[in-house]
Amino acid sequence: MTSAPAARASMDAGRALPPPVLVVSIVSSYLLALHPGTLPRDATTTAVVTSGFAAVGAVVGMLLSRWASRRRPHPDTQTRRVVFGAGVLIAAGGAGLSVWWQSLIRAAVGAPPVGPDWWVAATVAPAAAVAAIVLIPRVTAVIAASAVALAAGLLAPADAGADRGQPSPRTIVVSEFGTLLRGELAAPEFDHPAERLVRSWMHSGGLAARAVIVAVPTGSGWVDQAAVAGFVDRFDGDVRILTLPYADVPSWKAFISDDATATESSITLVRELAKVLANRPAGDRPRLVLYGQSLGAVGADAARVWLEDHHPSLLAETVLTAPPAGTVAQASRTPRIVVANRSDPVVRWSLGSLWRPPAYPDDTVLGGRRVPEVPWLPVVGFLQSSVDLLAALDGPTGVGHRYGTEQARPVSGLPR
Structure with missing residues (x-):
C-alpha cells in the first residue's frame, strides 16, 4: 500500500502541474506557429515565431485559468496529469511534423536540410519562453517590453527585391x-x-x-x-x-x-x-x-x-x-x-x-x-x-x- 506521505507528495506534484486550460492554450498557439508555410524558415525566424505564439498562448491561458478558477473548483490531480501528458505528446508530434514539412520544402527549393539548431529553435526556445512567463511573469514582462522597444527602434521591414543599389535619380x-x-x-x-x-x-x-x-x-x-x-x-x-x-x-x-x-x-x-x-x-x-x-x-x-x-x-x-x-x-x-x-x-x-x-x-x-x-x-x-x-x-x-x-x-x- 502507498504510504500517506507518498500519497500526499504525489497529490502535491499533480497540483503543481499547470491547469488544463493553460496547457490547451499554449499547445494550440504552438501548433499555429508550426502550421506549414510555402518557404523554408531559418532557425532564428523559427525561434521568434514559435516563442512569440507560445508566449501569447501562455498569457491568454493564464488569464483564462484565473477566470475559470473563480467560477468552478480547481481541476483534480488526475485531470491535470492527463491533459499535461496529452499536451506534451501533441506538441512533440507537431514539432516532428513541422520538421518533416520543412524537409519537403527545403528539398523542393534546393535549400540545406534542417539541422540541430532548427530543432532547438522549434522546441527549446518556445519552452523557455513559456516557462519564463508562467514562473516569473513580472520580470518577463519587463524584459519583453524592453526588447520590443529596442527592436522597434532598430529594425525595419526589408526592402523589396533589389531596391538597394539602384536609387531614383532626379534627372533622365x-x-x-x-x-x-x-x-x-x-x-x-x-x-x-x-x-x-x-x-x-x-x-x-x-x-x-x-x-x-x-x-x-x-x-x-x-x-x-x-x-x-x-x-x-x-x-x-x-x-x-x-x-x-x-x-x-x-x-x-x-x-x-x-x-x-x-x-x-x-x-x-x-x-x-x-x-x-x-x-x-x-x-x-x-x-x-x-x-x-x-x-x-x-x-x-x-x-x-x-x-x-x-x-x-x-x-x-x-x-x-x-x-x-x-x-x-x-x-x-x-x-x-x-x-x-x-x-x-x-x-x-x-x-x-x-x-x-x-x-x-x-x-x-x-x-x-x-x-x-x-x-x-x-x-x-x-x-x-x-x-x-x-x-x-x-x-x-x-x-x-x-x-x-x-x-x-x-x-x-x-x-x-
Missing part, C-alpha cells in the same frame, strides 16, 4: 545599353517629367524600335534587371524601356503611405506616350507593352485600364509580375499575363485572407519551383503568409519573390 538617365530610359523624380508632379521622358525616348530613336515598354518601378524606383534583359532578348535589342519614378522609399513604405502615386505616374506617362503613338499608322509605330512588378504591377494595371478606356488600339499587352493580392483587376479586356511564383507569399497576402482564401487574377500563370502546399485555413493562412514574407527575398530565382527573364514572356497567342 539612359542605361549603357541604350534601352532603359529613367525619368526624373519630381513627385507629386508627374506631367513635366513624363513629357521630358517621352521627348528623350523620341530623340533616342524610340519611334523606330519594335517595341516600347512602360516599366512601372517599385516604390524606390527600382526596375528588375532580369525583366529588362528578358525584354531586350525578346525583341532582339530593338526596344526602349521607359520608367518614371514616383517615390524614393522602400516599396512597403510607398504601399502603406500612398500607393496612388504609382497609379498617377503610370497613367501620366502612358497619356503622354499615347499623344505621340496615336498620330502614327498602326503599322508604323512600336508595340506598346506595360510592365510592373510588385507595387509597380498596381500602377501598370491602372495604366492598362486607362488605355483601354481611351486608346485601346495602342496597347499590345500587359505583363504584371507578382502583384500584391487583391490589388489588380480580376480580368482584362486586352491581352494580359500575371506572372507569379507558386511559393511567393506576396501574391497571397492581404487582410482579406484572414477570412477567405486568396484568389489569383484570371490570367495568372504560376511558375517557379514547385513546393508542397496545404489547404488554406481562416486566420492561420494569413499568419503563415505574413511569416513567409520575411524570407520572400532570400531564395534563388523562381523561389518566393525572386523572378527572372521569364517575366518578359509574351501573352499566349501573341508574337514575340
Whole structure:
C-alpha cells in the first residue's frame, strides 16, 4: 500500500502541474506557429515565431485559468496529469511534423536540410519562453517590453527585391545599353517629367524600335534587371524601356503611405506616350507593352485600364509580375499575363485572407519551383503568409519573390 506521505507528495506534484486550460492554450498557439508555410524558415525566424505564439498562448491561458478558477473548483490531480501528458505528446508530434514539412520544402527549393539548431529553435526556445512567463511573469514582462522597444527602434521591414543599389535619380538617365530610359523624380508632379521622358525616348530613336515598354518601378524606383534583359532578348535589342519614378522609399513604405502615386505616374506617362503613338499608322509605330512588378504591377494595371478606356488600339499587352493580392483587376479586356511564383507569399497576402482564401487574377500563370502546399485555413493562412514574407527575398530565382527573364514572356497567342 502507498504510504500517506507518498500519497500526499504525489497529490502535491499533480497540483503543481499547470491547469488544463493553460496547457490547451499554449499547445494550440504552438501548433499555429508550426502550421506549414510555402518557404523554408531559418532557425532564428523559427525561434521568434514559435516563442512569440507560445508566449501569447501562455498569457491568454493564464488569464483564462484565473477566470475559470473563480467560477468552478480547481481541476483534480488526475485531470491535470492527463491533459499535461496529452499536451506534451501533441506538441512533440507537431514539432516532428513541422520538421518533416520543412524537409519537403527545403528539398523542393534546393535549400540545406534542417539541422540541430532548427530543432532547438522549434522546441527549446518556445519552452523557455513559456516557462519564463508562467514562473516569473513580472520580470518577463519587463524584459519583453524592453526588447520590443529596442527592436522597434532598430529594425525595419526589408526592402523589396533589389531596391538597394539602384536609387531614383532626379534627372533622365539612359542605361549603357541604350534601352532603359529613367525619368526624373519630381513627385507629386508627374506631367513635366513624363513629357521630358517621352521627348528623350523620341530623340533616342524610340519611334523606330519594335517595341516600347512602360516599366512601372517599385516604390524606390527600382526596375528588375532580369525583366529588362528578358525584354531586350525578346525583341532582339530593338526596344526602349521607359520608367518614371514616383517615390524614393522602400516599396512597403510607398504601399502603406500612398500607393496612388504609382497609379498617377503610370497613367501620366502612358497619356503622354499615347499623344505621340496615336498620330502614327498602326503599322508604323512600336508595340506598346506595360510592365510592373510588385507595387509597380498596381500602377501598370491602372495604366492598362486607362488605355483601354481611351486608346485601346495602342496597347499590345500587359505583363504584371507578382502583384500584391487583391490589388489588380480580376480580368482584362486586352491581352494580359500575371506572372507569379507558386511559393511567393506576396501574391497571397492581404487582410482579406484572414477570412477567405486568396484568389489569383484570371490570367495568372504560376511558375517557379514547385513546393508542397496545404489547404488554406481562416486566420492561420494569413499568419503563415505574413511569416513567409520575411524570407520572400532570400531564395534563388523562381523561389518566393525572386523572378527572372521569364517575366518578359509574351501573352499566349501573341508574337514575340
